[in-house]
Amino acid sequence: AQKVTQAQTEISVVEKEDVTLDCVYETRDTTYYLFWYKQPPSGELVFLIRRNSFDEQNEISGRYSWNFQKSTSSFNFTITASQVVDSAVYFCALKTDRGSTLGRLYFGRGTQLTVWP
Amino acid sequence: DAGVTQSPTHLIKTRGQQVTLRCSPISGHKSVSWYQQVLGQGPQFIFQYYEKEERGRGNFPDRFSARQFPNYSSELNVNALLLGDSALYLCASSRLTQLGEGRTGELFFGEGSRLTVL
Numbered sequence: 243a244q245k246v247t248q249a250q251t252e253i254s255v256v257e258k259e260d261v262t263l264d265c266v267y268e269t270r271d272t273t274y275y276l277f278w279y280k281q282p283p284s285g286e287l288v289f290l291i292r293r294n295s296f297d298e299q300n301e302i303s304g305r306y307s308w309n310f311q312k313s314t315s316s317f318n319f320t321i322t323a324s325q326v327v328d329s330a331v332y333f334c335a336l337k338t339d340r341g342s343t344l345g346r347l348y349f350g351r352g353t354q355l356t357v358w359p
Numbered sequence: 360d361a362g363v364t365q366s367p368t369h370l371i372k373t374r375g376q377q378v379t380l381r382c383s384p385i386s387g388h389k390s391v392s393w394y395q396q397v398l399g400q401g402p403q404f405i406f407q408y409y410e411k412e413e414r415g416r417g418n419f420p421d422r423f424s425a426r427q428f429p430n431y432s433s434e435l436n437v438n439a440l441l442l443g444d445s446a447l448y449l450c451a452s453s454r455l456t457q458l459g460e461g462r463t464g465e466l467f468f469g470e471g472s473r474l475t476v477l
Contacts, residue, residue: 246401265364274439277465279468284470285447285449285466285467285470285471285473286470287402287439287449287451287466287473289465289466292465302388333401333402335401346392346404346407346415346417346434347392347402347404347466348400348404349401349403350401351400352400352401355375
């Protein structure tokens with residue numbers, strides 16, 4: 243079974259602080275894909291980053307960076323120098339390569355990030 | 360290019376009624392998926408359609424049904440509404456050109472249809 247756990251329900255930071263959102267996943271598949279989505283109050287899920295199970299290289303993209311560790315089944319997401327506009331609900335999601343569930347995303351419960359000015 | 364569009368954006372129904380939600384995918388996208396997001400939870404997979412055929416179904420009762428049209432737009436129908444069906448219904452499209460291809464690609468979501476059942 244596939245499962246995504248986001249233990250942090252809410253996080254509050256002050257602008258310019260760095261913040262890390264935690265994500266732990268479970269899957270028996272050897273090939274899978276991990277995603278982070280942002281959901282502002284408008285409701286639309288905005289794609290942020292994707293990582294493949296066979297590529298553990300961690301990268302930085304602007305103020306975003308992620309730490310993918312297969313050994314601990316974690317896929318954490320960091321926002322550097324947070325801004326008020328970063329306030330939203332952030333979802334970690336998992337997609338596997340099984341034909342029967344092709345295209346199906348398994349989401350965590352989300353982390354509400356509030357950035358105060 | 361237009362993103363994924365959904366209609367209506369908000370609607371209120373009473374228990375026992377039926378509802379139809381509509382989704383237009385991004386131009387060129389042949390796969391459409393539906394998700395239900397209850398307040399405070401992550402989205403839950405309902406259906407995936409590709410080339411007008413159902414390719415996946417989540418753990419939802421038969422009251423939920425969907426279809427995809429030749430232009431790749433899609434409708435989600437929910438019959439005999441219950442209070443627990445109140446949620447944000449999200450539609451997503453992806454650039455699948457054949458089954459198996461594009462599986463690494465991301466889903467593009469619309470802003471959703473917020474259904475309230477009274």
